[in-house]
Amino acid sequence: MYNKNVDQSSIIGLFLILFVITFFTYFFDNEHKKNDFIKEKLQYKNFSLIKKDQIKNNEDYTFLENKVLKIKISNKGGEINNVFLKKYKAYNPTFSNHSKNLHLINDSSLSYKILFPNKKGFYNIHSTNLIFRPFIFSSKENKILIMKAENPNVKNQDFLEYVYILGNKNQYHIDFFIRTKNFPLKKGLPFELEQKIFSFEKDRNWENSYTKSYYSIYNNNNSEITSVKSFSEKNTEEKRISDLNWIAHKQQFFTSIFIPEKPLKDIFVYSENFTYGKCLKKIGWKTFLNIDKDKKKDENFNFSFRFYFGPLDFNLLKEYKNNYENIIPFGWGFLKWINKYFFLVIFQFLEKTNLNYGIIIILMTIVVKLILSPITYRQYKLSAIMKLIHPEIEELNKKYKNEDTLKKQRAIMELYQKAGINPMSGCISTLFQIPIFYSLFKFFPTIINLRGKSFLWVDDLTSYDSILELPFSIPFYGSHVSLLTLLYSLALLAYTKLSNDGRKNNIQQNDNENVISDMNFILYLMPVIMLLFINSYASALSLYYFISNIINIGLMFFIKKIMLNNKKIFIKIRKENRKHISWKKLIKQLLDKNKNNITG
Structure with missing residues (x-):
């Protein structure tokens, strides 16, 4: 048998x-330390002014650039309009290879705004409607762009500043600071961000299955311990999150990560999936940038973020020591450890x-x-x-x-x-x-x-x-x-x-x-x-x-x-068989054999 x-x-x-x-086919160290963000006002004495300020119209842009990134910032709204990754290419179906310039953000696919109250307390001042004037400063280590906009209701007294700082070397992150002077403030300022994620790879459906939002939250009352979670890659989702450490809009090989200076106590996140077209997903979130209770009504407001626009390179992400490398989908549980x-x-x-x-x-x-x-x-x-x-x-x-x-x-x-x-x-x-x-x-x-x-x-x-x-x-x-x-x-x-x-x-x-x-x-x-x-x-x-x-x-x-050696194995088995035959069985076998001989 x-x-x-x-x-x-x-x-x-x-x-x-x-x-x-x-199953696979169908169901398919905390980084922001004290020195990571500028706590006080920027000191300009160590920088040289290389462009004079001038009033810009709605179509003008300002550029920040280093060896790996080229960032275009719109003077209307002060937003990042385009992020070009110099060392990577997008898939070109005409030539069946990766030969197109890769713009992680393009045509205002990333938008973010702050809402300010007027004198009556209504949030009717949108940062996206403001015209910013650029000031660029440069040093050996960094390039600094200060975008300054005036309060449309109070000329030459109230202003909003966006400050962008980009390192001159192979740096994929940019520091972003929000500062106000004499702007009307309440307990918190509504902040909204939304990004449309484009396709860069050969197989759009396959790429879309790897595109989703990851986020890190603090555990045990804002201790240093964080955990990384994610949204669904297939379904449209909405979720309210507390004590946010960072949030990432991840594609198959690239990601945009947004890291606030302080944990965001309450944030509403939504993700919408697209089956067809150039856009894979739309991910957005809303929150309040809280103001300390002891601040006066007319006191200045300061808040900062760090933006990461770059590749999902394991070693590169690990250098930030904030668990960014965990958004690379190596699998769940022990499978991740194997990979x-x-x-x-x-x-x-x-x-x-x-x-x-x-x-x-x-x-x-x-x-x-x-x-x-x-x-x-x-x-x-x-x-x-x-x-x-x-x-x-x-x-x-x-x-x-x-x-x-x-x-x-x-x-x-x-x-x-x-x-x-x-x-x-x-x-x-x-x-x-x-x-x-x-x-x-x-x-x-x-x-x-x-x-x-x-x-x-x-x-x-x-x-x-x-x-x-x-x-x-x-x-x-x-x-x-x-x-x-x-x-x-x-x-x-x-x-x-x-x-x-x-x-x-x-x-x-x-x-x-x-x-x-x-x-x-x-x-x-x-x-x-x-x-x-x-x-x-x-x-x-x-x-x-x-x-x-x-x-x-x-x-x-x-x-x-x-x-x-089959012969040696066979001999070994036979020897083992002889060892396991008991004396009683052997005597019984001999007696039965002799009995048969006598009868014969």
């Missing part, structure tokens, strides 16, 4: 993998070789396989031993054919102990590899270093590769043919066939033939399922799994033909 226990363990593992794939402290470490180490990223992924696959080789060896060894003891299992099946099933299973387990194996170890090994399998689904589509990198016919390793566009769409599969996915499925099919050849030789006609046939059907169905499910996933994932299965086939031949 075919070894049922081992196959059940393998089938359990396969079902768990299928469940993970289905952050296993795959990412290996990837960054191999990245230092400066090889093509496709070669790096191949090397990464080899390294991971070498690390996991002890588990692979134990699996193949278990398979080889089970094949050797198959005749003994058949004898036990015949012996206990008409007896209690529990008694037969106990006898089979004793045989396993004599052979020195645990049939459940195959299931445990499979379960151990499931987190590795699923973690890669989250790893490759989130690594910005792979974005736009080509390999052979692949133009972007973080998106699917396509060798043929179909005139129709196939459910689950899509409207394109991915060659890497096809190669992976064929390699998986070959590996499955080679793995089952030995088992087929041992199958005999019995009552469980239909069960065994169903098990084999599920095993051979797996390559087809993978072909359907990952056709639109990152090509780096398909490349990894293709190389992984090629290595599996090579390891299977190497271990079975060279490392495992």
Whole structure:
């Protein structure tokens, strides 16, 4: 009889993998220290004025620029109108590559305003309607832009200032200060911010599934301990949040993070999803910038933010020491730890070789396989031993054919102990590899270093590769043919066939033939399922799994033909069997044999 226990363990593992794939497809140190924000009025004596102030009309803009950012600020409303990331490109469908200039914010896709009360207490003064006059100052470390607007109701007495400070080096954050003089104030000033998030990648739907809002809140009454949470990537949501540390509007590879100087006690956040068009999502929030109770009515108001406009680079975000790196979706729970402290470490180490990223992924696959080789060896060894003891299992099946099933299973387990194996170890090994399998689904589509990198016919390793566009769409599969996915499925099919050849030789006609046939059907169905499910996933994932299965086939031949000596294993099992035969059983066997001889 075919070894049922081992196959059940393998089938359990396969079902768990299928469940993970289905679930994934369908259900898809606090930074603001005292020196991070200017607490007092800016001192201009260390800066040189490089542009004189002049009254601007509604169409004029002022620019701040460093090595990685170019920011355009409108004189109407004093808002950031455009953010250009110099080191990155957006996907250009005309040339099928990343060659367009990447404007994280464009055409006033980011808007923010403060509402001020008039003398009667009504909030009818909107900062977006004010005309600001720019003053630019420069030093070796920073560029400072001061945008100054007068109160339209009281000329030359009340004014509002927006101050932007941008570092001259590779700095993706900009400090933003709000200051007033003699503006009418109440207990709090309403502040509203809204951003439309655009698509920059090849697959809009795939990109949209990674686009959502993350936020960090303080725990235990504004202690240093914070937690990071997120909105849904699919649904339109509204949420009221207390004690906000920061909020991020995240895309697949880029993000805008807004960090207030002080925790925002009460903030209303909304997120709206768009299925079609250039815009992926619209994320906005409203809050009150509170004024200290002991301040007089006509006293000046000061509040500051820090804005981050840049890539989702793990090391870069980690330098800010405010848990920004946690918005990179490496997975949930222990899967995140596998990606952050296993795959990412290996990837960054191999990245230092400066090889093509496709070669790096191949090397990464080899390294991971070498690390996991002890588990692979134990699996193949278990398979080889089970094949050797198959005749003994058949004898036990015949012996206990008409007896209690529990008694037969106990006898089979004793045989396993004599052979020195645990049939459940195959299931445990499979379960151990499931987190590795699923973690890669989250790893490759989130690594910005792979974005736009080509390999052979692949133009972007973080998106699917396509060798043929179909005139129709196939459910689950899509409207394109991915060659890497096809190669992976064929390699998986070959590996499955080679793995089952030995088992087929041992199958005999019995009552469980239909069960065994169903098990084999599920095993051979797996390559087809993978072909359907990952056709639109990152090509780096398909490349990894293709190389992984090629290595599996090579390891299977190497271990079975060279490392495992079937003859030695068979002799060891026989010795163990003789050790476990008791003297009473041996004497009884000899007496029965002699008795038969005398009778004959």
